[in-house]
Amino acid sequence: MSSSNDSDGIVPLPTIQGAPLEASLLSIASVLTVFGNLGTLAAFWVDRSLRQKPSNLFLVSLSAADFLMGLFVLPLRAMETALGYWLLGEVPCMFLTFFANIALTVAIYMITAISVDRFLLVSKDYSRYLAIVSLKSVRITILSLWGLVILSTIVEMILWGTDALPPPFPVNFYFACLPPVKLNQPFLMGIFVFGFFIPLTIMTVCSLGFMLHLRKRLKGKIHAAGEFSTAVSDTSGTARRTAWTTVASSAPTRGTVVATHGLAPPEQPVNDGASTASGVEGNGTETRETRRRTVLRNRYLKPAITMAALLAVFVACTLPYLLIAGIISPICPTCYTYQTRVHIANLMFANSCINPILYAATQSKIRDFYRTHVFRICRRR
Template sequence: MDLHFEQSDYFLNDTDNTSVYVLSVEDWIAFVGLWLASAFTITGNTLVILSFIRDRKLREKPSNYFLLGLAVMDFITGMVSLPLDNMWRLRDEWPYGPVVCIFWTFLDYTVTVESTYIISLISIDRYFLISKGLHYRDFQTRRRVLFQLFGTLLFSAVFHFVAIVVFEGSEHVDFDKECELNGLGALTYVVLAVILEFIIPMLIVCGFNLVLYIRIRSRLSGSIETPQNASCENKRLNTLAKRIPENLNIGLSTSEESSTLETFDLEASAKPSDIDIRSDKQLNVQPVKKSESPCCQVRPKRSNKQKSSKKAATTLTILIVVFIICWLPYNIVAIIRNVSPELVSIRLWDLVNYLLWLNSAVNPVLYATTNVQFRKNFGELLEKLFQPLTWCA
């Protein structure tokens, strides 16, 4: 994810006959834009990380560790990748030598690719949340989530480390002028990278989100309780609550509705009837008989069903489209640039790299803000941040 830049204008200094490098208008626009993108990326992902640290409820849900991992990777992109690239742009030539370049490219490629892997893991996790139902909490444990995160990170790091070692010593990159991964000059590496870093994650994101939408739509088309018989479910919960010892803090609430279909906060999507079945088994509580809670099932109003289905489809479509827009151009251009370099201008190479980095800026908006608890923490953190300004006013 490293850039070449066109030679901008050089002016002759009359006093000492030295050349002074001056950024072109296009470079200045890109220069300012990259700093703004870096600030936005750092701010958004910092909010996610701070929310996770300060809120115990977020830490209790294993799936939120995916969002934390994604925020950490994107934070590194905003803190390291973008600023160093901007300093390179300002000087027109890579000023830090081969050692810093190799470290920078290794870190940049590793965290950027890991970001796509985590997005894939989030898509798989959301599918399991819908498909496994009551067994999801037993299946997706914190240990399993951390194993997936560290496993994909290790794979990304090893893959790019091997690429650096294998192609070290090749003459594809002049480190005195530019900084790129030497492997980009080898078609074998580029094709393999496209498959592992884009095609497989894209198939996972598209496939699992499509299946997820089908499952959501199928659930909406099925039997759902209406307000007409919601009191039946409340009675069932009240009966169950009376059988639980008073000294146990078990949170049974009838207010947890299917907010998945409204806000896509999948962790809060369980209906009252979907409460963790372990409470009954572990406490040796007898299940409530149908006679104690005679609820009938009826179909919801078509307008509500269509509204929820449309919102779920819109959300999932946005996730897929943004992922493809950010990653597809870079991978296509990388292959063309290797086969026929004359077909890829420097400005085009810049553009596809910017799109790729932009993914790190929008991920907090696409993923963390769909979680009600994260949104609540964002509001509280921003309120504290801007509170001194209100005092001054």
């Protein structure tokens, strides 16, 4: 391992000024992260309906990763930020790095998986989407990503412990918690490519595709399997099970009385349970357009809001670190101070405390869980 006691040859790092206010905010973020994500996990455990949708397991996995971040990483980061230096030595630094790598990388991969899931939701027929995003496939994806991240982190710890990738200068582990393997530029670039840039590219492509397909779907230009179209009918006058469409048809639709010159109106087809044509029926049932908008809102708009919120917060918290540590650092290592790196890393880690707030803001059932199980207990006390 890299020596932390030998002063010979150690290049002193720039002095870090303690930031008590930032450390206090990190401490608050740690508490919010632990209890917020614990509440999210409890909501999924108590409410079976939240577990019925396979893609919701991605949110469970993301909450588990954020919980690890709040439990193991943020408290140690708060201590270092308050003091202005790292005083625990190399082994605790390895402990911090191990859990930080797992929690952060898994969170990034889960957000990427959510982006892909939302793209498939809006770009495929719903029946086809359910066939692709099944409970089995989601579980395999989650377990594979966790296994890959844990394995890669163990490899990094082995490289660190054996000095297989010696840093350009020794690190004083009683001054800064700086993994030596991440001072190796090729290794660092590999981490950023596979851990940040590729997932971020997938998120961007899926988000753009999602917005494009959602716009078309809201205009009725994309088929959505499982609904009845009023524009397509067979020769017997019975509506066929087709997708939504905006194509106008001159043929009479079900529920429409056709006035003819002395001819009796055509026989009404048997009601097969599908929604009626546009216009309100006499029995007060909702129109086809109302049902269509309701399905669109529940099936597409709510997931869109959740994805947009997660991506916006993720980019805002992570992009500064990507720019400085992944792009500026290899080109100009002296263009920023170590203190700047600490601050932007804290911002990236603090993203974990915002996610449970987003879940509660965008998921009504999670809000109901807090209202019925958490807030009620607090009011009783």
